[in-house]
Amino acid sequence: MIKNIILFLLLFTGLAVKAQHNPDDQIMSDNWDVIGSVDFKIVKDTEMFAVYNNNIKKFANKPFELEGYIVPIKDGMKQTKFMLSTLPINQCYFCGKNGVPIMVLVELTEPIKFTYQTITVKGTLKLNTGNAMDNPPIVLTAAKPI
Numbered sequence: 001m002i003k004n005i006i007l008f009l010l011l012f013t014g015l016a017v018k019a020q021h022n023p024d025d026q027i028m029s030d031n032w033d034v035i036g037s038v039d040f041k042i043v044k045d046t047e048m049f050a051v052y053n054n055n056i057k058k059f060a061n062k063p064f065e066l067e068g069y070i071v072p073i074k075d076g077m078k079q080t081k082f083m084l085s086t087l088p089i090n091q092c093y094f095c096g097k098n099g100v101p102i103m104v105l106v107e108l109t110e111p112i113k114f115t116y117q118t119i120t121v122k123g124t125l126k127l128n129t130g131n132a133m134d135n136p137p138i139v140l141t142a143a144k145p146i
Contacts (some may be wrong), residue, residue, distance in 0.1 A: 027068050027086045027118060032058060035066070035138060036102045050137035052127050064125035065138060067118050071103065078111035084140070088116060103137035108143050122146050 049075055052060075068084040076139040083103040123143025128135050 006056055007023065008093070011120050020146075025088055029067065031066050032068075032086055032102060035104060038137065039138075040132060043110045046131075046133055048132045049129070050127070050132050055126075056127065059125045060127045061124060063122055065120060065122040065146070066104065066140065067120040069116070069118055072114060077114050079114055080111045082106055083136075084119075084121065103136075104138040104140055106140045106143050110144070114146050 034056050034116075035129065037053055037055050039053075040048050041051050042048045066084055068086055069088045070079060071083040071085045071089050072079055073082055082105075084106045085103045106123065108121070121140060121143045123140035126139040126141050128137050128139065
């Protein structure tokens with residue numbers, strides 16, 4: 001179930017969305033613009049690949065910082081692996097009110113307590129070249145809250 005939800009989110013990562021949300025809640029930054037510049041090539045129903053431009057490639061395997069909202073992929077108050085979104089979870093697709101916001105997978109070195117407030121994390125930006133239906137295309141690894 002969770003894998004299907006993540007795959008659905010990844011299908012729409014970086015796509016323009018006409019969402020009805022409080023614009024003051026949406027995180028906008030140069031780094032999110034870089035993440036949002038990724039395109040996707042759909043090969044068939046079960047295969048989709050990220051197409052990275054030079055703007056994001058220059059950050060690959062380097063420290064990268066993002067502010068955003070935690071979208072858990074597992075139950076629990078402490079999170080080490082979660083999606084980071086430009087919109088709060090109460091304004092996301094699952095509420096049925098909005099489109100899917102841009103998201104990246106974050107893998108923290110130590111757990112962080114779940115919060116509805118924004119967090120800022122810094123980690124190594126990894127660009128996955130495999131099938132985006134199986135793995136998130138953009139990951140912040142060895143990340144730490146700052």
